[in-house]
Amino acid sequence: MDDQDDRAVDSPEMRWDGWGDPDRATELPRAVRALLPVMLGRVHRPEPAPEIQRVAVDETRLTEADLTAFGAIVGESHASTDPQMRIRRAAGRSTPDLLRRRARHQRVPDAVVRPADHAEVCEVLQAAAARDIAVVPFGGGTSVVGGVDPDAGAHRAVIAMDLARLSGLVRLDAVSGEAVLLAGTRGPEAERLLAEHGFELGHYPQSFRYATIGGFAATRSSGQNSAGYGRFESMVTGIRVATPTGDLDLGRAPGSAAGPDLTRLLVGSEGVFGVITEVRVRVHSAPVERIVESWTFPDFETGATALREVVQREVGPTVIRLSDEAETGVSLAQIGKIGKVLAKGASAVTVFEGEDAEHRRERTAALITAAGGSSSGRTAAEDWARTRFDGPYLRDALLDAGVFCETLETATTWSNLHALRAAVNAALKDGFADAGAKSFIMCHVSHVYPTGASLYFTVLAGVKTDQLGVWGLVKHRVGDAIMAAGGTITHHHAIGRDHAPWLAEEIGETGIRILRAVKRELDPRGIMNPGVLLGDGSHDG
Numbered sequence: 001m002d003d004q005d006d007r008a009v010d011s012p013e014m015r016w017d018g019w020g021d022p023d024r025a026t027e028l029p030r031a032v033r034a035l036l037p038v039m040l041g042r043v044h045r046p047e048p049a050p051e052i053q054r055v056a057v058d059e060t061r062l063t064e065a066d067l068t069a070f071g072a073i074v075g076e077s078h079a080s081t082d083p084q085m086r087i088r089r090a091a092g093r094s095t096p097d098l099l100r101r102r103a104r105h106q107r108v109p110d111a112v113v114r115p116a117d118h119a120e121v122c123e124v125l126q127a128a129a130a131r132d133i134a135v136v137p138f139g140g141g142t143s144v145v146g147g148v149d150p151d152a153g154a155h156r157a158v159i160a161m162d163l164a165r166l167s168g169l170v171r172l173d174a175v176s177g178e179a180v181l182l183a184g185t186r187g188p189e190a191e192r193l194l195a196e197h198g199f200e201l202g203h204y205p206q207s208f209r210y211a212t213i214g215g216f217a218a219t220r221s222s223g224q225n226s227a228g229y230g231r232f233e234s235m236v237t238g239i240r241v242a243t244p245t246g247d248l249d250l251g252r253a254p255g256s257a258a259g260p261d262l263t264r265l266l267v268g269s270e271g272v273f274g275v276i277t278e279v280r281v282r283v284h285s286a287p288v289e290r291i292v293e294s295w296t297f298p299d300f301e302t303g304a305t306a307l308r309e310v311v312q313r314e315v316g317p318t319v320i321r322l323s324d325e326a327e328t329g330v331s332l333a334q335i336g337k338i339g340k341v342l343a344k345g346a347s348a349v350t351v352f353e354g355e356d357a358e359h360r361r362e363r364t365a366a367l368i369t370a371a372g373g374s375s376s377g378r379t380a381a382e383d384w385a386r387t388r389f390d391g392p393y394l395r396d397a398l399l400d401a402g403v404f405c406e407t408l409e410t411a412t413t414w415s416n417l418h419a420l421r422a423a424v425n426a427a428l429k430d431g432f433a434d435a436g437a438k439s440f441i442m443c444h445v446s447h448v449y450p451t452g453a454s455l456y457f458t459v460l461a462g463v464k465t466d467q468l469g470v471w472g473l474v475k476h477r478v479g480d481a482i483m484a485a486g487g488t489i490t491h492h493h494a495i496g497r498d499h500a501p502w503l504a505e506e507i508g509e510t511g512i513r514i515l516r517a518v519k520r521e522l523d524p525r526g527i528m529n530p531g532v533l534l535g536d537g538s539h540d541g
Contacts, residue, residue, distance in 0.1 A: 014141060014210055016088045017049035017101040019392035021209075028397045035330065036403060039440045040462030043402035049102045057083050060110040061157040066131055070113050070159070073123045078114040078165070085112045089160040090150050092143030093207075093392065094498070095406040098399060099468050109136065109150035109160040116165045118277040121242040124161060125275065129244045129525045134158040136529050137271040139184060139212035144407070145496025146532070147219070147270055153530025163214060166277060169193040178237055179283045183214025183276045200286040202229040202318075205492070209389055214276040219494035220268035222454075224388060226447045227311070228318030228353060231492075233267045235281045241266055243274030243522040251280055265518065270494055271529040273522045287318075287353035291361050294380035295348040295373045300324040301418060303346040304445065304453070306371035308414050311448040315363040319351035320448060321384070327442035327458070348373070349381035404437075404461040406471060408478060410487035413452040420485045421455055427481035428459050431474035437463045447491065454491040476501070500535035 015022050028036075036043065060081045070079035080086075086108040091097040100106075110133075115121045128135050134155040138148055152158035163184035170180040174197065181190055187208040190201055203216060203223040215221070217239060221232040229235070238251025250263045266273065297303035303322040310320060328347040348368075352361045365375065398405040412420045425441050432439040439461040447454040463470045479502050482489060489495070489502040504512050515534055519526070 013088075014093075016052050016084075018098060018396040019093050024390070024393055026393050026397055028394075028401055032330075032398075033401070036401070036460075040403060040438045040460060043462050044464060045400070045402045047102060048400065050104055052084055052087055054104070055083070055087055056105045057086060057108045061152075062110045062133070062159075066133065066157070067111065069127050069131070070111065070124060073127065074113055074115050074120050078116075079111060080114075081111045083108070086110075086160070089138050089141065089148075089162055092141060092146065092148050092496075094144035094146070095395065095399065095404070096468055096471060097144075097146075098396065107150060110152075110157040111159045112138075112162050113159050114162045114165050118166075118240065118242060118247075121161070121166075121275050121277055122247065124159075125242060125244045125527075128159065129527050132156050132525070132527075134527045134530050135275075136160050137214070137218070137275045138162045139215035139218075140186060140207065140210040142207035142211045142215065143219070143494070143496060145490070145493050145498040147494060147496035147529075149497060149531070151497075151529075151531045153526065155527060155530070158530075161275060163212065163275070163277075166214075170278060172197055172199065172283075174199070177283055178280055180238075180278055180280045181213045182278055183212060183217070185213045187211055187213075187216075194283055195286055198286055199283040201235065201281055201283055203232050203235065204388075206389055206391055213279050213281075217267050217276050217279050218270050220492065222447050222492035224321070224446060225318050225351075225353075227320050228316070228351075229284070231447075233264070236263060236267055236279060237282055238280030239263050239266055239276060240278035241274045241276050244527060245522055245524065248274070268494070270496065270533045272519060272533045274528060284354075287357075289352075289354065289357045291352045291357045292378050292381035292385060293350050293361060293365065294376040294378060295350065295368055296328075296376050297322075297346040297348065297373050300346045300421075300443075302372040303348055304414075304417055306368045306373050307348070307445060307448050307453065309367045309371050310364050311453075312450050313363075313367060314450075315367065316352070316356075316360040317350045317364050318353040319349065320364075321350075322346060322348045322445040324443045326440065327444055330442070347376070347380065349384045351381065351385065398460065404463040404467045404471065405458070407456065407458050408475070409454055409456040409491045409493055410482045410489070411447070411452060411454040411491040412485075412487045416486050417453060417455070420482070420487045423481045423485035424455065424457055424478060424487075427478040428457065428474065431477040432459075432461045432463070432470070435463065435470045435473070437461045437470065455487075456491075495533045497531050497535070500531070500533060503533070503535070 012021050067079055087106055089112050090108040113124055115124055132155050134152045136148055138160045150158050166182040166184035168182050172179045202225050204225050205221050205223045216232040241248040307322055324346055395405045428441050442458045444456050445453045483502055483505050489499045489506050495503055
């Protein structure tokens, strides 16, 4: 199995009204179309999104003087009020984002400003602050929590700061195993540049083809290879950030006791303190050997026990992923075989990369077998690896067919895992039932730790009217259930706007005051990404 070529090839511009490459958009497989009425009842196909040239947007609120000021910094052609450019940088790719994209009138930023380097980012921030204009940093546009909405807050206008021109490898320290990448570098481009020198970053979230290095850092991303290489935050060894009041260039050594670690304060800050322009990351030699194996279990509980044994014994899989009975039953982990029942019970895939891969596979296999798992060969794992970035295309096809489809995630300790899963399942099922909609809920574990694991839910629902309104009620019900059951409000999707109502419960009012104090110091006018992370009123004195 070798999908390295795919991982190192950049993707074309993303669809404005859906996920990914327009040429990869797909119709629902016949097996799925046959299952839907049985699972969810009759649904009605909605009106499609309009063609982009037919979308209405408001006139820009920027003055000629504003545009001249920004154009003088980045170049006239890189400070644009073109309607289509503004539309393409007006939202992320959550299900609510895409449902709103079907409207004939779209809320968009007043302009798109595209700086080329750190100095230009600094100048744009200073000009925006002086002119009372909010700034939304925009990378790959893959946020699923409202993290890039064009919200001016209390300011007179808002610009999207598109970081696409800040792309590339600044330097590579092959001896130390560190690389500095510009924040606008997409995942595939980063891997291509590193591969030219025999290295790999190894961070592969589902958004990999479009998400950027700066976005990974700003959201504390976690990739599918996290069991082997860790979360993105553990890869970050240094960071450069432009704020409205000054620069930060952090990370002098691999370890330090020089006060609190400010790098960790900025990783996960979601653009509310400033703009990440460079990230220094730990890299490793590109793996030569890759071995995969598929597994089945009598049930999810048995599978979870097996995963816990593997991670606590530190035997070293690069990927270990467990699908529950529902996800296994419809083959959601294998996009090309959706709707074909491959196995009963739960299922898992394991991937081993690098030196000693076969020995680590043997040790892992022994633990999984002892815990009640059975090997099912390589096919399912190979299918997952081949299609692992394609799930959002299926989501878009379901939305086009009138089926509500959304995901959410959380994490907790091993001892609390099953109670949290049950609480979220109940909140989803009861929430949609109260709206008169049937639902089908699936869950998988894709990130594991010695002390616990993540839970990632996919829900399909036959919501016949006002899908946005129904989901808003269900989402709040689920958020409350997660907090009551001891989970985190987000494991890797970030806070954005969608999860801001629960942040105080997660980190406490003292934690909120700390973040607000940092915000006031670095962004005294409150222009940076209003409403994200701290919610409305984040700049209150």
